[in-house]
Amino acid sequence: MKLRVLYFARLRERFGVAEESLELAGTTAADLIAQLQARGGVWEEELAPARAFRVAVNQEIVALEVVLTDHAEVAIFPPVTGG
């Protein structure tokens, strides 16, 4: 399926990309994370299981088990620090 993936804050800076369109081979948010981790380097490092990051699908924070839909907007970002 085709996804629009957004990155914010520290992750946007480390990955050097704010937004991309990509083709996901799997079905869940966890599959997407695995696919991004397979890029190696900072991707593998920042999205490792021990690292704290959040995933939002269509602007709602979700668990990694959630099943994605075609053309979903997926955002990956560090834990929030507003207020």
Next chain:
Amino acid sequence: MKIVVQTEVFELGAEVNAMSQNRTDIGAIASFVGLARDMNEGSGVQAMTLEHYPGMTEKALAALVKDANARWALLDVTLIHRVGRLQPGDPIVLVAVASSHRGEAFAACEFIMDALKTRAPFWKKEETAEGERWVDARVSDDTAVARWEKIP
């Protein structure tokens, strides 16, 4: 109900006055203003930049205000969060809650701030003498929001 994300400064007095204007049913307004500090994690902060996720931010703020409304009998809520570059001493966030009585207003005001700290997609980047650094999320923020699950 007023929920706004803006770069401009806000004024607490004006916001609180606007809530009670032309109505006489409000018995209490509790408010909170968060300010940018000049010190964090042991080093001086010269300025900070607040980034957010346009679209999701507004939805997340509306959702947590809705949760507060479901939990307490509230008459009005104003929630303003600034983004962009801020200096120490600048106001960052304002929450004002109007209710018939103080108990609901105090509790809902604190709940909204606690929920915002963990659910609204804002990120702070600080400028210090040693360079720029992203602020890390605090475990105490998770603890603060979790305690509302235990309070009836």
